[in-house]
Amino acid sequence: MSILILSDHENGQLSPVTLNTITAATEIGGDIDLLVAGDASGNVVKAAASIANVSKVLAANDKIFENGLAENLTPLLLSLSAKYSHIMASATTTGKNVMPRVAAELDVMQISDIIKVIDANTFQRPIYAGNALSTVSSSEAVKIITVRGTAFEAATAKGGNAAVQSLQSTGDAGLSTYLKSELSSSERPELTSAPIVISGGRGMQDGANFNMLEKIADKLGAAVGASRAAVDAGFVSNEYQVGQTGKVVAPDLYMAVGISGAIQHLAGMKDSKIIVAINKDGEAPIFQVADYGLVADLFDAVPQLEKELG
Amino acid sequence: MKVLVPVKRVIDYNVKVRVKADQSGVELANVKMAMNPFDEIAVEQALRMREAGNADEVLVVSIGPAQNQETIRTALAMGADRGIHIEAPHEIEPLAVAKLLKAVVNEENPGLVLLGKQAIDDDCNQTGQMLASMLGWAQGTFVSALEIANDKAKVTREVDGGLEHIEITMPAIVTVDLRLNEPRYASLPNIMKAKKKPLDSKTAGDLSVDIEPRLTIVKVEEPESRAAGIKVADVQELVNKLRNEAKVI
Ligand SMILES: Cc1cc2nc3c(=O)[nH]c(=O)nc-3n(C[C@H](O)[C@H](O)[C@H](O)COP(=O)(O)OP(=O)(O)OC[C@H]3O[C@@H](n4cnc5c(N)ncnc54)[C@H](O)[C@@H]3O)c2cc1C
Numbered sequence: 001m002s003i004l005i006l007s008d009h010e011n012g013q014l015s016p017v018t019l020n021t022i023t024a025a026t027e028i029g030g031d032i033d034l035l036v037a038g039d040a041s042g043n044v045v046k047a048a049a050s051i052a053n054v055s056k057v058l059a060a061n062d063k064i065f066e067n068g069l070a071e072n073l074t075p076l077l078l079s080l081s082a083k084y085s086h087i088m089a090s091a092t093t094t095g096k097n098v099m100p101r102v103a104a105e106l107d108v109m110q111i112s113d114i115i116k117v118i119d120a121n122t123f124q125r126p127i128y129a130g131n132a133l134s135t136v137s138s139s140e141a142v143k144i145i146t147v148r149g150t151a152f153e154a155a156t157a158k159g160g161n162a163a164v165q166s167l168q169s170t171g172d173a174g175l176s177t178y179l180k181s182e183l184s185s186s187e188r189p190e191l192t193s194a195p196i197v198i199s200g201g202r203g204m205q206d207g208a209n210f211n212m213l214e215k216i217a218d219k220l221g222a223a224v225g226a227s228r229a230a231v232d233a234g235f236v237s238n239e240y241q242v243g244q245t246g247k248v249v250a251p252d253l254y255m256a257v258g259i260s261g262a263i264q265h266l267a268g269m270k271d272s273k274i275i276v277a278i279n280k281d282g283e284a285p286i287f288q289v290a291d292y293g294l295v296a297d298l299f300d301a302v303p304q305l306e307k308e309l310g
Numbered sequence: 311m312k313v314l315v316p317v318k319r320v321i322d323y324n325v326k327v328r329v330k331a332d333q334s335g336v337e338l339a340n341v342k343m344a345m346n347p348f349d350e351i352a353v354e355q356a357l358r359m360r361e362a363g364n365a366d367e368v369l370v371v372s373i374g375p376a377q378n379q380e381t382i383r384t385a386l387a388m389g390a391d392r393g394i395h396i397e398a399p400h401e402i403e404p405l406a407v408a409k410l411l412k413a414v415v416n417e418e419n420p421g422l423v424l425l426g427k428q429a430i431d432d433d434c435n436q437t438g439q440m441l442a443s444m445l446g447w448a449q450g451t452f453v454s455a456l457e458i459a460n461d462k463a464k465v466t467r468e469v470d471g472g473l474e475h476i477e478i479t480m481p482a483i484v485t486v487d488l489r490l491n492e493p494r495y496a497s498l499p500n501i502m503k504a505k506k507k508p509l510d511s512k513t514a515g516d517l518s519v520d521i522e523p524r525l526t527i528v529k530v531e532e533p534e535s536r537a538a539g540i541k542v543a544d545v546q547e548l549v550n551k552l553r554n555e556a557k558v559i
């Protein structure tokens with residue numbers, strides 16, 4: 001067996017989630033090659049080559065790959081596909097964008113967002129916002145898979161010494177052009193890999209009140225998240241959304257503040273180790289998944305919590 | 311320009327799904343079904359384009375059992391012009407759906423296909439991207455703003471780090487995210503009118519598409535439920551528990 005992983009990177013840094021996907025690949029077994037497309041900095045290639053368990057790093061350093069346009073990445077992945085039994089990517093917005101295109105070209109059914117490797121052909125994945133878990137097996141010649149990062153430990157980033165091979169560019173498909181990004185420039189840890197997450201919901205009432213959560217986040221080294229209702233209301237921007245259709249997080253500690261606990265929100269956080277809920281409605285469904293529930297007005301409880309943390 | 315909107319019939323998002331005792335899937339009998347919420351947003355977008363004079367026909371297609379015609383009627387009641395129902399089993403996979411949609415695109419020649427970014431039942435997030443590559447078209451996925459001028463579309467995508475703006479060549483595939491718009495409700499007169507709008511029926515065989523599933527479902531099970539927690543009396547107790555019992559801060 002041999003596995004190709006499309007790595008995620010931004011701003012010249014290998015994204016941590018790629019390490020989780022490598023662990024999923026290790027559980028399948030076989031040689032693991034890492035594809036790094038569009039890394040002008042060279043840092044990503046270097047980081048990729050030093051990961052334990054990586055056999056080879058394939059570097060396609062052309063500007064057209066820099067922004068992960070699916071139309072350009074697909075031919076590159078297809079040019080490599082014949083050598084692999086599995087082609088994998090993290091279930092990030094990049095992986096989700098590109099992999100189905102590759103699967104369709106190869107006429108295979110993709111397996112999205114796996115959370116468990118049963119064997120090389122059999123995987124478990126959540127359906128219905130995680131309210132059911134489906135185990136599926138594939139007899140396709142090549143398995144196209146996206147991986148839910150939070151379901152696998154991160155592989156060791158050091159200790160490897162993989163060979164780096166440069167690839168020919170497959171060229172610009174001429175269908176799409178990257179214009180610009182509006183990315184948040186937070187000093188806080190990234191939401192999906194932060195050890196602690198504190199999220200606010202509609203109960204926060206407005207965006208300015210998120211300051212209260214940010215202060216606590218800074219004391220705990222936490223990331224800040226939000227429910228869909230908070231994002232829709234414009235309190236915070238879309239990259240904060242946790243849930244079925246936002247980000248999936250599984251930190252050591254998740255604090256839900258002014259969030260009712262709709263199944264679509266639970267889908268994104270119920271695998272957290274410890275869940276805390278602060279809500280003034282003692283009947284709110286969030287308390288059914290909370291290890292520690294505090295029935296209180298958040299405008300009293302959150303400032304107190306900040307003080308208590310010292 | 312004609313806009314094609316595929317719509318899926320799924321368990322209503324408010325329903326708590328139950329896994330069947332024989333672990334073959336989830337219980338669908340006597341469960342409230344509805345249009346996939348993302349597809350409603352896609353229908354709404356198509357209607358707004360037509361109302362702004364940027365589209366002249368909104369065609370909806372649904373693939374699944376006979377009851378999917380109700381989902382098409384819902385879209386027609388929202389204001390879509392015409393429907394196509396393709397008879398297929400409920401559990402049809404995205405790869406087969408994309409192949410059927412490709413056949414419809416080849417017959418109908420739309421300038422744009424608007425789809426939901428994912429269906430809330432299988433949570434696959436594949437169909438739009440697969441259709442785009444089968445057609446050799448550009449794609450704008452997870453879109454929260456869309457602007458079409460001549461043969462290009464500017465799309466704003468919701469990505470993990472924030473927002474991304476790209477330009478894609480038309481005809482194109484656009485998959486919509488939650489914040490693109492808020493779908494309208496169908497009014498009673500429009501629900502009545504929708505009953506008279508044209509709705510064609512076809513089978514996968516008519517379109518010469520193989521829809522045999524590629525994946526085998528080994529089993530479907532309930533996730534482990536979390537052990538019940540406790541209520542704390544105040545913030546002090548909460549911090550004490552987090553420090554000394556859970557040891558997470
Ligand atoms: C297709 C689809 C996809 C979706 N995807 C997601 C998703 O990815 N993520 C997501 O989060 N949602 C998602 N949703 C929305 C979801 O169904 C809920 O509507 C949403 O999660 C509700 O957000 P909320 O809990 O912040 O708001 P509400 O449900 O309005 O809850 C607010 C809570 O705040 C409490 N509160 C109010 N004031 C105070 C106070 N002063 N002190 C303490 N508590 C207070 C209230 O008691 C209440 O429990 C999706 C819905 C659909 C249809």
